[in-house]
Amino acid sequence: MKALRADAAGLGRAAALIKRGGLAAFPTETVYGLGASAFDPAAAAAIFETKGRPHFDPLIVHIADLRQLRTVAAEVPPAAARLARRFWPGPLTLVLKKRPAVPDIVTSGLPTVAVRMPAHPVAARLIKLAGPLAAPSANRFGRLSPTTAAHVLRQLGPRGVTVLDGGPASHGIESTIVAFERGKPVILRRGALPDSEIAAACGLRRVRFAAAGAKVRAPGQLKSHYAPAAPLRLINPGARTDPRGAAYLAFRRKPRGEFLASEVLSPSGDLREAAANLFSALHRLEESGARTIYAERVPARGLGLAIMDRLRRAAASR
Ligand code: AMP
Numbered sequence: 001m002k003a004l005r006a007d008a009a010g011l012g013r014a015a016a017l018i019k020r021g022g023l024a025a026f027p028t029e030t031v032y033g034l035g036a037s038a039f040d041p042a043a044a045a046a047i048f049e050t051k052g053r054p055h056f057d058p059l060i061v062h063i064a065d066l067r068q069l070r071t072v073a074a075e076v077p078p079a080a081a082r083l084a085r086r087f088w089p090g091p092l093t094l095v096l097k098k099r100p101a102v103p104d105i106v107t108s109g110l111p112t113v114a115v116r117m118p119a120h121p122v123a124a125r126l127i128k129l130a131g132p133l134a135a136p137s138a139n140r141f142g143r144l145s146p147t148t149a150a151h152v153l154r155q156l157g158p159r160g161v162t163v164l165d166g167g168p169a170s171h172g173i174e175s176t177i178v179a180f181e182r183g184k185p186v187i188l189r190r191g192a193l194p195d196s197e198i199a200a201a202c203g204l205r206r207v208r209f210a211a212a213g214a215k216v217r218a219p220g221q222l223k224s225h226y227a228p229a230a231p232l233r234l235i236n237p238g239a240r241t242d243p244r245g246a247a248y249l250a251f252r253r254k255p256r257g258e259f260l261a262s263e264v265l266s267p268s269g270d271l272r273e274a275a276a277n278l279f280s281a282l283h284r285l286e287e288s289g290a291r292t293i294y295a296e297r298v299p300a301r302g303l304g305l306a307i308m309d310r311l312r313r314a315a316a317s318r
């Protein structure tokens with residue numbers, strides 16, 4: 001547990017920690033974020049574990065320049081490029097088609113990634129050094145968002161989190177989140193930038209707002225973030241199953257029987273490893289063309305709660 005001064009030495013240490021797969025909290029212009037490499041699934045799992053989040057939410061990936069944007073986003077529609085030119089760095093998040101290098105746990109299994117370029121100089125310098133960072137707010141689940149390094153340490157210090165102290169974050173509003181549908185901007189979350197400014201920057205009279213439950217997939221707003229194409233059935237490990245036309249998601253041990261496909265989340269029973277593998281494993285099972293996916297229950301503690309939440313939603317969505 002420590003606070004690092006946001007000077008060259010402190011930034012270097014925080015960046016080294018992140019490059020080794022660790023976490024570091026850092027100031028942004030809204031609140032302090034808990035950052036991990038956007039390319040490291042185990043580090044992303046550690047974010048959820050450290051926050052004590054009982055479910056997975058897609059994380060916003062923070063970048064420092066447009067070169068980094070190309071390492072996380074596969075496509076940037078012209079309207080997105082216009083918004084980025086106008087408002088980055090700043091409180092604007094763009095939802096773009098993701099590159100495969102961004103792990104599924106970062107996007108909750110979605111094919112898109114949310115990207116933002118923060119304006120805070122400490123955030124910008126850290127991200128230049130460490131690379132793109134996946135980061136939610138640096139608080140324990142259900143607690144207040146931290147606007148000082150001391151807030152972060154009070155909540156996450158006991159969990160060994162290092163924080164770069166950049167002074168108080170300005171109590172800004174959250175970023176405005178914009179997705180694109182057939183090239184047209186759609187606001188998924190209202191935030192610091194008003195609809196009218198988004199519209200004006202795109203040369204439009206108005207921009208659509210996709211409220212919760214609307215057709216656009218807005219994770220964190222819809223109940224079911226992402227459901228596998230085949231119905232999922234929750235079972236206890238070792239329960240009887242019918243392998244014909246089915247796939248199997250195991251916690252620790254490969255199932256017996258001729259399943260179309262099977263995946264083991266963590267042979268050693270490590271819930272962090274299981275969480276890091278969850279979404280990509282579900283994708284592979286779905287691609288097997290199975291009509292049913294059996295999924296073993298995992299222990300309901302720590303990250304197991306978030307895994308079970310995810311599996312229950314997938315099971316309920318059919
Ligand atoms: P924040 O609470 O500021 O960390 O922002 C996280 C929120 O960004 C999530 O709860 C989602 O609402 C949104 N978000 C992140 N990734 C995506 C995505 N790929 N598509 C749509 N919305 C996203």
Ligand code: MG
Pocket residue numbers: 136137145
């Ligand atoms: Mg938060």
